Amino acid sequence: MANSTALKVLGVVGARSGSKSIPHKNIKPLFGKPLMAWIIEAAKNSPYVTRLLLSTDSPEYQAVGRKYGAEALFLRPAEFSNDTASDIDYLTHAVSWVEKNEGWKPDVVLRLPPTTPLCTTASINACIEHLIKDPEATSARTITTASKHPYKLWKIVGEELHPFVPKEWSGLREPSATARQFYNVNAYSHVDVIAVRRDTLMNEGLLTGKKTKFVMLNKTDAVDIDTEHDFLLAEFLLKKSMGNETNIS
Numbered sequence: 224m225a226n227s228t229a230l231k232v233l234g235v236v237g238a239r240s241g242s243k244s245i246p247h248k249n250i251k252p253l254f255g256k257p258l259m260a261w262i263i264e265a266a267k268n269s270p271y272v273t274r275l276l277l278s279t280d281s282p283e284y285q286a287v288g289r290k291y292g293a294e295a296l297f298l299r300p301a302e303f304s305n306d307t308a309s310d311i312d313y314l315t316h317a318v319s320w321v322e323k324n325e326g327w328k329p330d331v332v333l334r335l336p337p338t339t340p341l342c343t344t345a346s347i348n349a350c351i352e353h354l355i356k357d358p359e360a361t362s363a364r365t366i367t368t369a370s371k372h373p374y375k376l377w378k379i380v381g382e383e384l385h386p387f388v389p390k391e392w393s394g395l396r397e398p399s400a401t402a403r404q405f406y407n408v409n410a411y412s413h414v415d416v417i418a419v420r421r422d423t424l425m426n427e428g429l430l431t432g433k434k435t436k437f438v439m440l441n442k443t444d445a446v447d448i449d450t451e452h453d454f455l456l457a458e459f460l461l462k463k464s465m466g467n468e469t470n471i472s
Contacts, residue, residue: 230271230351230354231328232418233273233329233331234272234335235278236275236277236288237279237314238250239281239313240281244449245451250283253458253461258338258340259288261337261341262339262342263277274327276321277289277293279298280298280299282298296321310430311424315425319425328421329421331418331419331420332419332420333350338447338449339446339447340448341461342365343444346440350363351418354418357434361432361435363417366440367412369412374388374401386399414440414447419432420432
């Protein structure tokens with residue numbers, strides 16, 4: 224990975240072993256490779272990524288990560304590997320580890336989820352390029368149109384249903400029954416990559432910061448695997464993509 228910018232970019236693939244939805248989901252084979260191999264290979268193909276680390280609590284996962292080209296320098300502490308641990312927990316641990324043990328300090332940190340095998344090198348590059356081109360941008364992420372607008376959602380209060388977004392916020396008399404084209408704001412979901420400046424992550428404990436840029440993806444270009452159905456969908460889309468391209472990156 225030859226970095227083509229002065230920024231030092233640290234990619235971190237967070238792959239703990241304790242998935243409950245699908246046991247050992249992050250190394251489950253998908254189209255001939257362990258699931259997390261897809262994001263590792265996409266990041267390795269980026270000219271901007273200086274280093275690529277695997278943060279895991281499993282020696283077995285370490286071996287898989289190394290096979291596909293990630294550095295696996297440590298085992299993640301148990302407190303950052305349980306169901307309640309946040310992305311910020313394992314990312315700040317990884318950054319602290321390389322700074323303390325190797326004296327190496329990144330400028331930008333990438334959150335690279337192993338459950339998004341359709342993530343491309345182009346998406347990773349685009350997020351990093353936002354931070355290169357705009358010094359005031361504190362982060363960038365890939366997004367896609369939300370499958371369900373928040374105005375259509377509900378919450379349970381006691382024994383009653385209430386709009387998830389209060390009518391006072393939406394400005395609509397009955398937002399759940401209003402055609403989407405009349406909404407005053409569109410809704411988007413985050414998928415795949417987050418690029419955040421090191422100081423925003425480490426000093427503020429944030430993955431966003433004051434100015435977040437975005438890269439828009441098509442809904443068919445983004446799958447976050449959580450169920451067996453998601454695996455089947457990802458395999459279908461990968462096969463379709465490989466039918467149109469000689470290489471997936």
